[in-house]
Each structure stands twice: as structure tokens, then as C-alpha cells.
Amino acid sequence: MLDDAASRRDLIKAVAQEVIDHAEELTALDQAIGDGDHGVNMKRGAEAVLADIDNLAEKTLPEGLKAIGMALVMKVGGASGPLYGTFFMTLGKSLPEEPAPADTVAAFEAAFQAVMARGKSHPGQKTMLDVLAPALECLQADPSASAALCTKVAEAAEATIPMLAEKGRASFLGERSIGHMDPGARSSALIITTVCKTLGAAGK
Ligand code: ADP
Ligand code: MG
Numbered sequence: 001m002l003d004d005a006a007s008r009r010d011l012i013k014a015v016a017q018e019v020i021d022h023a024e025e026l027t028a029l030d031q032a033i034g035d036g037d038h039g040v041n042m043k044r045g046a047e048a049v050l051a052d053i054d055n056l057a058e059k060t061l062p063e064g065l066k067a068i069g070m071a072l073v074m075k076v077g078g079a080s081g082p083l084y085g086t087f088f089m090t091l092g093k094s095l096p097e098e099p100a101p102a103d104t105v106a107a108f109e110a111a112f113q114a115v116m117a118r119g120k121s122h123p124g125q126k127t128m129l130d131v132l133a134p135a136l137e138c139l140q141a142d143p144s145a146s147a148a149l150c151t152k153v154a155e156a157a158e159a160t161i162p163m164l165a166e167k168g169r170a171s172f173l174g175e176r177s178i179g180h181m182d183p184g185a186r187s188s189a190l191i192i193t194t195v196c197k198t199l200g201a202a203g204k
Pocket of ligand 1: 030034035036037038041042077078079080081083118119120121126127128129167168169182183184185
């Protein structure tokens with residue numbers, strides 16, 4: 001899986017482009033319950049990654065993921081930059097160069113735990129963790145069930161709509177945070193779905 005630079009490049013490009021294509025939607029979600037910068041933040045990170053794509057794709061999978069994580073910490077900013085940065089850096093630290101499915105599940109779990117530690121947060125608080133947690137459960141049940149994972153993360157992002165925000169800027173709104181999808185949950189779902197679809201289409 002992802003053992004050549006061309007397939008790593010295709011994946012990086014697909015994910016970054018998906019984030020850029022959805023920047024306005026992510027901003028609109030953040031306008032409803034935050035400060036309206038999530039799309040701009042994520043787009044800035046994705047553009048920085050695209051600007052360095054050849055170098056990133058040449059690296060081994062773990063080193064490339066670590067470099068992407070560092071780029072996101074530096075470029076995305078806000079609350080989500082350090083959290084996404086932590087997620088990708090931990091994936092890079094945890095994955096071997098040629099991961100078996102069980103390695104991917106273990107690395108995803110380590111990355112999820114690292115985001116919780118960094119955010120001092122847990123699932124149920126209307127954040128990206130409400131997509132990452134069910135994604136992890138789905139992977140643990142069957143690491144190869146990519147269609148099920150896509151459905152699960154889409155549903156999980158929708159399921160943040162009735163939740164009360166307890167972390168980040170949205171928590172300042174209290175009850176008024178109810179009725180809107182969490183922007184970070186939506187961006188996490190977009191990223192996970194694009195990874196699944198790109199790897200699935202490439203038969204990886
Ligand atoms: P900011 O809130 O600083 O403007 P962004 O708008 O880029 O940053 O990101 C907001 C998203 O970050 C939220 O929708 C939520 O998913 C996520 N988030 C914020 N704080 C936390 C936290 N403590 N733990 C997990 N996720 C968080
Ligand atoms: Mg924001």
C-alpha cells in the first residue's frame with residue numbers, strides 16, 4: 001500500500017484538492033458556530049502541502065506523514081491546525097514503511113489518542129473526534145471495509161448537528177451550538193472519505 005512515490009502523490013493531491021474544493025462549505029459551517037475561518041485555515045494547509053507535493057511524495061510513507069503533520073501545524077493555525085498536525089505526525093510515527101492492515105488500525109488508534117490528549121477532549125463534545133472515533137471503530141471491526149467507513153464518517157458528521165459543543169469556540173455558544181454540523185467533523189469526514197475512495201480506486 002502506497003509503496004511508490006506516484007501513488008503517494010496521487011493520494012496527497014486528492015485529499016488536498018478535496019479540502020480546497022470544500023473550503024467555502026467548511027467556512028460556512030464555522031460561520032454558524034465559530035469564527036468562520038475553518039475553510040480558510042484548512043485551504044491554507046492544503047495549499048502548503050500541494051506546493052511541496054513532489055518532495056512529500058518522495059519520502060517514505062511515515063516520513064511523508066510526519067512532514068505533512070508539521071506543515072499543517074505551521075500553516076493551518078487555529079485550534080484545528082495543531083490537532084490535525086498531531087494526527088498526521090502520530091500516524092507517521094506509528095506506521096511502518098510497509099504497513100499491514102493491522103498496522104494501519106494501530107496507527108489510527110495512536111493518532112486518535114494523541115488528538116484527544118492534545119485537545120484535552122473526548123468524543124461526544126461536538127468536534128472532529130466525533131468522526132475520528134467511529135472511524136476507528138469501523139477500522140477495528142474490518143480494516144478493509146472502506147465503503148462502510150465512508151458511510152460511517154458521513155453519518156457521524158451529520159450526527160454532530162444535534163450535539164452541544166463542549167470544546168473550542170463553538171462551546172462559547174452553549175445551547176446555540178445545537179442544530180449545526182461541526183466544521184472539524186465535516187473536514188475529518190471529507191479527508192477520510194477521500195483517502196478511502198482514492199485507495200479503493202487504485203485497488204490498494
Ligand atoms: P478555531 O476554532 O481556532 O477557529 P478552526 O475553525 O480551524 O479553529 O477549527 C475548529 C474545529 O476544531 C472545530 O470544529 C472542532 O472540530 C475542532 N476542535 C476545536 N477544539 C477542539 C478540541 N479541544 N478537541 C478536538 N477538536 C477540537
Ligand atoms: Mg474557526
